[in-house]
Amino acid sequence: MRLNHTAVHASDRYLSAEFLAVLLGLEVGKPFGPFLPVDLGNGVTLDYCEKRDEPIQPQHYAFLVPEDAFDAVIARLDAVGVTYFADSGHTDPGRVNHMFGGRGAYFDDPDGHNMEIITRPYARP
Numbered sequence: 001m002r003l004n005h006t007a008v009h010a011s012d013r014y015l016s017a018e019f020l021a022v023l024l025g026l027e028v029g030k031p032f033g034p035f036l037p038v039d040l041g042n043g044v045t046l047d048y049c050e051k052r053d054e055p056i057q058p059q060h061y062a063f064l065v066p067e068d069a070f071d072a073v074i075a076r077l078d079a080v081g082v083t084y085f086a087d088s089g090h091t092d093p094g095r096v097n098h099m100f101g102g103r104g105a106y107f108d109d110p111d112g113h114n115m116e117i118i119t120r121p122y123a124r125p
């Protein structure tokens with residue numbers, strides 16, 4: 001069994017989908033009803049949808065990326081002026097972590113979703 005898709009709430013689905021797609025080097029798909037898809041290329045799609053009736057609850061999304069893609073994402077974050085952090089609490093700006101023998105960093109999307117990029121999966125017990 002694999003995750004196929006999930007909805008990501010956004011105040012502006014075009015802004016948020018484009019934000020993630022540009023940073024990760026992906027494409028925004030065509031709208032599908034209320035959803036605006038970002039295909040991650042591994043069988044999982046993030047379907048951005050707008051939620052205006054109540055505040056958006058920030059969620060956490062982590063993306064496993066190759067080493068060279070990690071460098072590219074960090075360069076794009078720098079280029080567009082989005083601060084990244086070494087820690088999930090966002091107290092260590094402009095740095096990456098080295099958990100599990102890889103590299104990782106966190107940044108907020110336009111609605112405060114805590115996005116994470118890692119080059120090695122978490123080592124779970």
Ligand SMILES: [Fe+2]
Pocket residue numbers: 060062116
């Ligand atoms: Fe995480």
